Amino acid sequence: AQKITQTQPGMFVQEKEAVTLDCTYDTSDPSYGLFWYKQPSSGEMIFLIYQGSYDQQNATEGRYSLNFQKARKSANLVISASQLGDSAMYFCAMREGSNYQLIWGAGTKLIIKP
Amino acid sequence: DTGVSQDPRHKITKRGQNVTFRCDPISEHNRLYWYRQTLGQGPEFLTYFQNEAQLEKSRLLSDRFSAERPKGSFSTLEIQRTEQGDSAMYLCASSLYNLEQFFGPGTRLTVL
Numbered sequence: 001a002q003k004i005t006q007t008q009p010g011m012f013v014q015e016k017e018a019v020t021l022d023c024t025y026d027t028s029d030p031s032y033g034l035f036w037y038k039q040p041s042s043g044e045m046i047f048l049i050y051q052g053s054y055d056q057q058n059a060t061e062g063r064y065s066l067n068f069q070k071a072r073k074s075a076n077l078v079i080s081a082s083q084l085g086d087s088a089m090y091f092c093a094m095r096e097g098s099n100y101q102l103i104w105g106a107g108t109k110l111i112i113k114p
Numbered sequence: 115d116t117g118v119s120q121d122p123r124h125k126i127t128k129r130g131q132n133v134t135f136r137c138d139p140i141s142e143h144n145r146l147y148w149y150r151q152t153l154g155q156g157p158e159f160l161t162y163f164q165n166e167a168q169l170e171k172s173r174l175l176s177d178r179f180s181a182e183r184p185k186g187s188f189s190t191l192e193i194q195r196t197e198q199g200d201s202a203m204y205l206c207a208s209s210l211y212n213l214e215q216f217f218g219p220g221t222r223l224t225v226l
Contacts, residue, residue: 004156035214043203045157045217091156095212100145100170102215104156 003027004092004105012111013082020067021077021108023092032096034075036066039089039107048090051075087112116140118218120206126224127196134192135221139208146189147215148181149205150174157205163189196225 005024013019025034036048051059051066059066067076079086089109093102119138127133139146145164149157160179161171165186178196183189193200203222207215 037217042219043222044219045205045207047214047216050214093156098212100162100164100212101147101159101172102157104158106154107156 002105003103004094006092006105006108008108009106010109010111012113014113015084016081019079019082019086019110021079021090021092021110023075023077023105025073025075025092025094027073027094027096029096031098032094034066034068035093035095035102036064036075036077037091037093038086039091041088045091049077082112084112084114086110118206118208118216120204120218120221122221123219124222124224126226128226129198130195132192132194133196133223134190135204135206135223137189137191137206137208137218139187139189139206140210140216141187143208143210143216144186145209145211145215146183147207147209148189148191149207151203151205151220152201160191160204193223196223198225201225 003026032053034051038046049059049061049064051068058068063080065078089107091107092105121136147162148160151157159172161181163183178194181191203220205220207217209215
């Protein structure tokens with residue numbers, strides 16, 4: 001079974017609009033962490049935001065926020081006021097318990113239209 | 115402050131040749147990870163070091179792959195007798211303990 005599911009292979013969004021990228025996860029470990037990374041066409045994986053399973057509040061980092069719904073096992077990334085430079089692949093990843101490796105989704109290709 | 119660096123950025127080789135990639139992590143980071151990413155997919159974990167100790171290797175890593183981190187600083191990933199299926203982006207990441215992983219620019223390998 002897929003541990004991380006990103007159901008949107010691609011999205012087109014108008015510049016300055018908000019965008020939500022979906023991520024659902026599957027784990028039986030009560031302790032886990034969820035990460036979002038951005039990968040531009042240059043290839044470098046850029047860390048955006050982190051949410052721990054015990055965190056009481058949704059994580060926010062500038063224009064990025066994480067809509068964490070624990071009961072639904074979803075951790076959607078919200079980008080407010082999208083910019084042309086936001087065009088990239090976006091990956092959701094999970095770390096379970098004390099494991100060190102990240103388990104990755106297949107990614108969502110986001111294209112911002114001017 | 116420099117981030118994670120990888121060398122070379124691109125490598126083209128013929129099938130059967132050996133290749134070696136280098137990764138220099140962020141200096142204070144004690145953990146180093148190697149991932150492989152093929153087109154249209156998320157990264158797949160290959161191996162992990164804490165300081166100089168290699169603590170885990172993925173089942174994906176055949177005997178042709180070997181990684182070292184001799185002094186707990188930079189790491190090398192060697193692929194012997196390359197095959198066309200080894201063509202991929204090889205990503206290195208580092209972290210301070212279990213905090214977020216920071217990635218290098220990757221080495222794109224093409225096996226002809």
